[in-house]
Amino acid sequence: MTQIYPEPLEGAEVLTPHDDYTDNGFEMFSNPPSMWPSFLVGQRDKPVRTIVIDDDIHFVNVLLQELALDERIQVVGRALNFKDGKRLVRSADFDVLIIDLNLTDRSGDQLLELATAQKPGSHAIVCTAADQEQLVRQAFDLGASGYLLKHSWFGNYAQSILQVANGGAAITPHLVKRLLRRAEPAPDADLSIVTVPRVSAEQLSSREREVLRMVANGNTSAQIAAHLQISHMTVNTHIRNTYRKLQVRSRAQAVQSAMVRGLI
Missing domain, CATH: 3.40.50.2300 (Response regulator)
Structure with missing residues (x-):
């Protein structure tokens, strides 16, 4: 019903x-x-x-x-x-x-x-x-x-x-x-054969990583904008850029992907 x-x-x-x-x-x-x-x-x-x-x-x-x-x-x-x-x-x-x-x-x-x-x-x-x-x-x-x-x-x-x-x-x-524990490699893992696509820190700008860190800490776009003294639209632009670079579709995925790759 x-x-x-x-x-x-x-x-x-x-x-x-x-x-x-x-x-x-x-x-x-x-x-x-x-x-x-x-x-x-x-x-x-x-x-x-x-x-x-x-x-x-x-x-x-x-x-x-x-x-x-x-x-x-x-x-x-x-x-x-x-x-x-x-x-x-x-x-x-x-x-x-x-x-x-x-x-x-x-x-x-x-x-x-x-x-x-x-x-x-x-x-x-x-x-x-x-x-x-x-x-x-x-x-x-x-x-x-x-x-x-x-x-x-x-x-x-x-x-x-x-x-x-x-x-x-x-x-x-x-x-x-x-x-997060599942994402960590085993102590004896051979990291040379890991086939997961890597995204280097250089591919994310310092501001994009900063925004992602604040998202990971539970901040909303409005709170991030106020803290960084930038517009709400600029914050969302940074977040969309991280989606594209990390090949994800949500904030939760972006944070998880960035953590696994050591970007934040």
């Missing part, structure tokens, strides 16, 4: 006008991150539009209840199977897709590719019980910006949505360690 919500879900806690803003342009919220800069995506008057595709109705209900508590996020639709999910991706206007690729009636890989193709400005977070490294890499190859394990991330889904909506990446912490 497909459901599209024209209005925000009920249950958000509304702060009093006195508490809405601080003097330095940060809006205050009751849930973390409680201080939210006005220049970031996700504000009370323009929340991050989110859709959910998952056949686990219990998980979906818990997830929707959690997201309803954050005024920066608006759930605009949900689907419980592949067929309805395909219709939802095509019909809904959304910024972030949360999807389990292991749907009972069909794999959700095609839906992730469809979202990437039809809604190029959107972001996707895979939320699943499967924690195999190959599935994590596959999800990022398909264009996902996040990979979260179910039932180990409750209380943090809203933060993950805000993170990817602002150009960042979200991944369950212990998966990051496993991916």
Whole structure:
């Protein structure tokens, strides 16, 4: 069943006008991150539009209840199977897709590719019980910006949505360690026969490496622009250049590729 919500879900806690803003342009919220800069995506008057595709109705209900508590996020639709999910991706206007690729009636890989193709400005977070490294890499190859394990991330889904909506990446912490350990060569490995294409540090400019390091530390494009005193557009240009040079399609892939090659 497909459901599209024209209005925000009920249950958000509304702060009093006195508490809405601080003097330095940060809006205050009751849930973390409680201080939210006005220049970031996700504000009370323009929340991050989110859709959910998952056949686990219990998980979906818990997830929707959690997201309803954050005024920066608006759930605009949900689907419980592949067929309805395909219709939802095509019909809904959304910024972030949360999807389990292991749907009972069909794999959700095609839906992730469809979202990437039809809604190029959107972001996707895979939320699943499967924690195999190959599935994590596959999800990022398909264009996902996040990979979260179910039932180990409750209380943090809203933060993950805000993170990817602002150009960042979200991944369950212990998966990051496993991916990085897997990327390291064995102590007795003969590195002379490694066939993975190498990208030299010289192929990435110093500014591109600096931007990638800040992306790896969880900074959004707006935060990077403010720190480096350059425009938001310039930051995105640097990031697109790294995509091309590293032959990747997402920030998470760029960071992972750069780490493996020792560029950041």
